[in-house]
Amino acid sequence: GLSPSSCHRRVKLLEEAGVIVGYTANLDRAALGLANEFFVEVSLSAQTEEAFEKFEKAVQRVPEILECHLMSGQFDYLLRVVAADASDYERIHRSRISRLPGVQRIQSSLALRTVKGWAGYPI
Numbered sequence: 001g002l003s004p005s006s007c008h009r010r011v012k013l014l015e016e017a018g019v020i021v022g023y024t025a026n027l028d029r030a031a032l033g034l035a036n037e038f039f040v041e042v043s044l045s046a047q048t049e050e051a052f053e054k055f056e057k058a059v060q061r062v063p064e065i066l067e068c069h070l071m072s073g074q075f076d077y078l079l080r081v082v083a084a085d086a087s088d089y090e091r092i093h094r095s096r097i098s099r100l101p102g103v104q105r106i107q108s109s110l111a112l113r114t115v116k117g118w119a120g121y122p123i
Contacts, residue, residue: 029082033084034082034083034084035084035085036082036083036084036085036086036088036089036110036111037080037081037082037083037110037111037114038079038080038081038082038083038089038108038109038110038111039078039079039080039081039108039109039111040078040079040080040081040097040106040107040108040109041074041075041077041078041079041105041106041107041108041109042055042075042076042077042078042079042097042100042103042105042106043074043075043076043103043104043105043106044076044077044102044103044104045102045103045104046102047076051101051102052070052076054101054102055076055077055100055101055102055103056068056070058100058101059077059079059100062092062096062097062100064081064082064083064092064096065079065080065081065096065097066080066081066082067079067080068080075105075107079097081097089108089110093106093108
């Protein structure tokens, strides 16, 4: 029931406060030819600040890696990777992921189906 100017003002305040950090479009990855999504667990040979920095900087340059999370537990990083098919993922695995600095172990899992996708924070 707010006027457009009131809504606009509130959105601007949320942007300025850093609550809204950007806007995105949700794309259909299958329509883009990226039918497969993999979750990749990566363990590094060393757990030093320098090793983490080198790995994280290199990950930024790999477009097929959609997300990279530093983890606690049995492995160091969890990557979300897209590929057109199994052959494409093999290429990404061999020429991109395995060549990232400090990689000691890689464990890949193919997502068969997304049951619940990202829809925003529960606010």
